[in-house]
Structure formats: C-alpha cells, structure tokens
Amino acid sequence: MASERQIMVGSVPIGGGAPVAVQTMTKTETANLAATMDQIRTVAEAGADIVRVAVPREQDAAALEQIVAQSPIPVIADIHFNYTLALKAIDAGAHCVRLNPGNIGGAEKAGIVIEHAKRVGTPLRVGVNSGSLPAHLRDLEYDNPVEALVSAAVETVELMERLDFTNFKVSMKSTSVPNTIASNRLLAERIPYPLHLGVTEAGTKWSGSLKSAVGLGTLLADGIGDTIRISLSTFHAEEEVKVAWEILKALKLRERGPVLIACPTCGRLQFDMDTVVAEVERRLEAYDDPIEVSILGCAVNGIGEARHADFGITGAKDMGMIYSKGEPLKKVPTERLVDELFAEIDRYYAAGRKVLLDERSAAEARAWLAENEDDTALTPERIAMLEAAAAREETTEAVAPALEASESPVAGRRFSRA
Ligand code: SF4
Numbered sequence: 001m002a003s004e005r006q007i008m009v010g011s012v013p014i015g016g017g018a019p020v021a022v023q024t025m026t027k028t029e030t031a032n033l034a035a036t037m038d039q040i041r042t043v044a045e046a047g048a049d050i051v052r053v054a055v056p057r058e059q060d061a062a063a064l065e066q067i068v069a070q071s072p073i074p075v076i077a078d079i080h081f082n083y084t085l086a087l088k089a090i091d092a093g094a095h096c097v098r099l100n101p102g103n104i105g106g107a108e109k110a111g112i113v114i115e116h117a118k119r120v121g122t123p124l125r126v127g128v129n130s131g132s133l134p135a136h137l138r139d140l141e142y143d144n145p146v147e148a149l150v151s152a153a154v155e156t157v158e159l160m161e162r163l164d165f166t167n168f169k170v171s172m173k174s175t176s177v178p179n180t181i182a183s184n185r186l187l188a189e190r191i192p193y194p195l196h197l198g199v200t201e202a203g204t205k206w207s208g209s210l211k212s213a214v215g216l217g218t219l220l221a222d223g224i225g226d227t228i229r230i231s232l233s234t235f236h237a238e239e240e241v242k243v244a245w246e247i248l249k250a251l252k253l254r255e256r257g258p259v260l261i262a263c264p265t266c267g268r269l270q271f272d273m274d275t276v277v278a279e280v281e282r283r284l285e286a287y288d289d290p291i292e293v294s295i296l297g298c299a300v301n302g303i304g305e306a307r308h309a310d311f312g313i314t315g316a317k318d319m320g321m322i323y324s325k326g327e328p329l330k331k332v333p334t335e336r337l338v339d340e341l342f343a344e345i346d347r348y349y350a351a352g353r354k355v356l357l358d359e360r361s362a363a364e365a366r367a368w369l370a371e372n373e374d375d376t377a378l379t380p381e382r383i384a385m386l387e388a389a390a391a392r393e394e395t396t397e398a399v400a401p402a403l404e405a406s407e408s409p410v411a412g413r414r415f416s417r418a
Pocket of ligand 1: 263268299
C-alpha cells in the first residue's frame with residue numbers, strides 16, 4: 001500500500017501510488033561545482049531520479065543555484081543544524097530541502113523554515129534519526145527503540161500539521177535493519193504522507209547492499225516506501241543507484257535495462273564463467289531495453305530454467321551455444337561466445353525486435369545440445385525441480401477441508417499489508 005498523499009520533488013512525483021523513486025547523494029564538496037555536476041550527471045545516467053547534496057557551509061548554499069540550474073534531475077539540499085542555510089537553499093531553488101526539525105535549533109526555527117517553504121512552494125523531507133531523538137523520548141528509546149523512533153516521527157508530523165504544512169515526506173533512519181522494518185511498518189499505518197526509506201550507514205558495497213536489500217526489500221514487498229536511497233561507503237554514488245535499481249527490479253516494481261540471469265555454477269562447469277558473466281554484465285549496461293539474458297555454466301540441463309530468457313549462452317570446454325526463448329540459434333567456440341551473443345542481440349534490434357534464425361546453424365546447435373544434455377544427471381536445477389514436484393505432491397495429498405478463518409492456528413496474525 002503506497003502512501004495516500006503525493007508530493008512533487010521537481011518533476012518527480014513521490015507517493016500516492018507513483019513509482020518508487022531512486023535517490024542518491026553526491027559525495028563531493030558541494031561548492032566544487034565541476035566535481036558535483038560531474039557526479040550528478042553520472043548518477044542521473046545510472047538511473048537516479050533525484051539527487052541530494054550536502055549543504056553544511058555558506059559556500060555550498062551559494063553553489064546551489066548553479067547546481068539546480070544545471071542538474072538534469074531534481075536536487076534536494078541536505079541541511080543540519082543551521083536553519084539559515086535551509087532558507088538560502090529554498091531561495092536558491094532547491095527542489096526539496098531535507099532537515100530534521102529536532103536538530104535545526106528548536107521548534108521556532110523549524111517553524112521559520114516551514115513557513116518559508118510554504119510561501120515558496122518547496123517540499124521538505126523531514127525525519128528523525130535513531131541517534132538523535134528528542135530528550136523526552138530517551139527512556140522510551142531504551143525500552144522500545146522502535147516506538148521511540150515512530151513517536152518522534154509522529155511528533156514531527158504533528159508539528160508540520162499545526163503549521164498547516166503538508167508538502168512533505170518523512171524518513172526514519174536507523175542503522176538496525178529490524179528496527180527500520182518495524183518502525184516503518186508502524187509509521188505507514190499512522191500517517192498518510194510519503195515515506196523515504198533507507199538503512200543509514202549501511203556499510204560497504206557488499207554488506208551495505210545486502211542490509212539494504214533485506215531491510216528495504218521487506219518493506220517494499222509490503223507496499224511500504226515511496227522513495228529509496230542505498231547508503232554505501234563508496235565515493236561512487238552511482239553504485240548506490242545501481243543497487244537501488246536491482247532491488248526494485250527484483251521486486252518487479254520498476255523496469256530498467258536488461259536483466260541478467262546466471263547459474264551459480266558447480267563441478268560441471270568447464271569454462272571461465274566468472275569472466276564471461278562480468279563481461280556480459282558490463283556490455284549489457286549499454287542497453288536500455290529490459291531484455292533478459294541468461295548464462296548457464298553447462299548444457300547438461302539443456303536450456304532448462306533459462307527457457308524464457310530472450311537470449312542466453314551455455315558453454316562447455318571448447319564449444320558453446322547461443323539460444324533465444326528456449327530455441328538453439330548457433331554453436332560457437334567458447335572464446336567467441338560473448339561476441340556472438342551480442343552480435344545476435346544487435347541483429348535482433350536491427351530487425352525490429354525479431355530473432356533471425358539461420359536453419360543450418362540452429363540444426364548444428366540442436367545437435368550439439370543433444371550431445372551435451374544429460375537428462376539423468378542430478379544437477380542443482382534438477383534436484384530443485386524434483387524437490388518442488390515432491391512438495392507439490394505432498395501438498396495435494398495433504399489438502400484438508402478448509403478451516404473456518406476463526407479456527408485457523410494463525411487466526412488474527414497478519415502476514416502482509418495487502
Ligand atoms: S549443472 Fe547447473 S549450476 Fe552446474 S554448471 Fe550446469 S547449469 Fe550451472
């Protein structure tokens with residue numbers, strides 16, 4: 001369930017059923033216009049819908065006007081502690097200002113910023129951080145950190161409403177994945193405003209991506225969250241954008257560019273698949289269309305679970321095969337697999353999204369596949385298929401008369417927010 005309310009950050013709708021927006025934050029000194037604009041263009045190309053820039057100093061606020069004018073995507077000014085910088089960011093034309101009313105110098109100063117934002121029509125992102133909750137919630141934070149975080153966020157929302165300001169989205173940041181999930185679930189039930197999701201200080205590209213995928217993925221799968229940012233310890237902000245897109249693509253919430261599928265490999269692998277996967281992934285970045293490309297480490301399963309892929313390759317020691325939608329297209333030497341795969345993809349687009357089949361090459365490929373396929377081998381894929389079939393059979397055998405809802409052992413428990 002998306003938030004009820006919608007706001008506009010520049011041209012990007014947030015909430016109210018709009019597609020989940022991808023955000024990131026520049027890592028440059030904002031006042032360094034050339035470096036900041038370089039990074040903004042890079043993240044926009046990687047798929048960022050919105051970019052946030054830190055504004056800790058007067059010179060950063062002074063650079064904002066140029067940044068807003070040159071940026072291909074809406075710009076959010078990120079302000080802490082200094083309410084006059086927030087006023088300057090609004091005057092510079094920032095498409096949104098992020099501030100935590102709790103650290104901007106008291107309700108009065110927060111009120112001045114909110115009144116100015118209202119006058120100019122600038123939306124705000126208001127939020128709370130687990131590390132800086134108001135003093136009166138400290139005891140609650142000790143006993144129940146989730147409730148403390150949600151209470152702080154609700155108090156912030158009430159402050160906005162008292163000032164008759166509704167042009168905002170809310171974020172609650174915590175380094176704890178379970179607390180991020182629990183607090184956003186609770187807050188989504190209590191307020192109608194759009195939610196920005198993130199796991200703060202998530203970590204390196206590896207651990208941070210996983211934490212974010214678990215935390216944000218769980219919430220997004222519940223329908224909670226209108227905009228996301230993946231926080232990674234890297235200077236390359238575009239990496240955050242790529243991870244965000246992978247999460248949205250995995251949940252089928254948005255489409256962008258090709259989807260790469262690759263088997264996990266096992267002892268049957270006979271070629272350097274790591275290198276092939278990396279090369280295919282790199283070359284696919286040049287395509288915008290959401291085609292599905294699959295890489296199988298061997299042909300013992302036939303085309304198996306990659307049958308639906310638009311294009312795919314499977315290799316053996318010296319030879320491999322290119323296929324499309326389950327149909328063998330051609331057999332090629334392993335070292336030419338990647339080049340030939342992309343030649344086929346390019347031919348497909350040149351022909352107006354039509355797979356061009358050469359009957360002789362296809363017959364050779366089918367013969368190669370028949371030689372290499374072994375439908376008795378217990379591969380990981382076949383074991384999974386057998387297990388799934390056995391589970392289906394068990395379920396069918398065990399089908400009991402439907403229980404009355406009230407008699408169900410899980411009565412009253414809620415598994416989703418549908
Ligand atoms: S059996 Fe499956 S996992 Fe192993 S290499 Fe072949 S396709 Fe990959």
